[in-house]
Amino acid sequence: DSGVTQTPKHLITATGQRVTLRCSPRSGDLSVYWYQQSLDQGLQFLIQYYNGEERAKGNILERFSAQQFPDLHSELNLSSLELGDSALYFCASSRGAGYSPLHFGNGTRLTVT
Amino acid sequence: DQQVKQNSPSLSVQEGRISILNCDYTNSMFDYFLWYKKYPAEGPTFLISISSIKDKNEDGRFTVFLNKSAKHLSLHIVPSQPGDSAVYFCAASAIRGGGADGLTFGKGTHLIIQP
Numbered sequence: 001d002s003g004v005t006q007t008p009k010h011l012i013t014a015t016g017q018r019v020t021l022r023c024s025p026r027s028g029d030l031s032v033y034w035y036q037q038s039l040d041q042g043l044q045f046l047i048q049y050y051n052g053e054e055r056a057k058g059n060i061l062e063r064f065s066a067q068q069f070p071d072l073h074s075e076l077n078l079s080s081l082e083l084g085d086s087a088l089y090f091c092a093s094s095r096g097a098g099y100s101p102l103h104f105g106n107g108t109r110l111t112v113t
Numbered sequence: 114d115q116q117v118k119q120n121s122p123s124l125s126v127q128e129g130r131i132s133i134l135n136c137d138y139t140n141s142m143f144d145y146f147l148w149y150k151k152y153p154a155e156g157p158t159f160l161i162s163i164s165s166i167k168d169k170n171e172d173g174r175f176t177v178f179l180n181k182s183a184k185h186l187s188l189h190i191v192p193s194q195p196g197d198s199a200v201y202f203c204a205a206s207a208i209r210g211g212g213a214d215g216l217t218f219g220k221g222t223h224l225i226i227q228p
Contacts, residue, residue: 002156033215043157043202045215056215090156099145099164099208102216104156 003027004105006091012111018079021108023091025072029103031055031096032074034066037107038087049074050096081112116140117205119219127227132190134222136203139184143205147216148177148188151200160201161188190224198226 003026013019025032034046036059045058049068060066063081068074078085088109092102118137126132134148144165149157163170163177163186170177176189190197200223204216 002158004156035218042220043204043216043218045217048215058215092156099162101147101159101162103159104149106154106156 002103004093004103006105006108010109014113015081017081021076021089023074025093026103029093031094032068033092034076035090036087083112086112117203117217117219119203119222121222123223125225126193129192132193132224134188134201136186136219138205142207145206145208146186147204149202193226195226
């Protein structure tokens with residue numbers, strides 16, 4: 001058990017809808033990261049938050065947004081969903097102090113129909 | 114453009130033998146490298162890491178080697194066990210260069226340990 005909790009585990013929704021994925025980091029970790037894993041793709045970095053502030057952005061679409069709350073949990077909001085957004089979405093956390101590994105949750109599987 | 118490449122999609126090794134997984138990178142700013150193991154329906158699990166000031170790091174049956182001039186790293190598992198069957202991801206980050214702490218991942222190698 002990595003200590004990173006993601007909810008829900010599965011999500012099925014229709015095109016055009018909006019969903020929110022939730023992540024609770026490991027105790028003591030200040031950084032939260034979001035990754036997307038599509039079929040035949042590796043893990044694509046979306047966005048990082050450190051202690052409530054956005055720190056880095058990767059390949060995140062404008063339809064997607066995230067935030068990290070004062071209690072350090074994070075939410076990833078996906079809107080105007082398209083079929084191609086179907087993927088596994090992973091959250092990871094780390095101490096955020098440079099050379100520290102990321103620890104991943106078990107992901108949310110999003111299916112857009 | 115793939116900055117981290119794992120050129121072998123799969124690898125089959127006999128139980129008890131050495132498993133060697135390879136990874137190449139192109140970004141010379143990368144200075145922190147990690148290996149993750151992933152089982153189906155689970156998130157990646159951190160295995161071992163190495164910073165660019167070292168060329169080897171060992172943890173039990175797992176050893177990571179880094180060749181900076183060749184921009185190549187490898188993960189050695191000795192001896193290989195059935196529970197090692199999983200997908201292994203190589204990842205890299207540019208910490209010192211002020212880049213994001215987010216990791217760049219390879220596409221993974223599926224390791225199969227045969228009895």
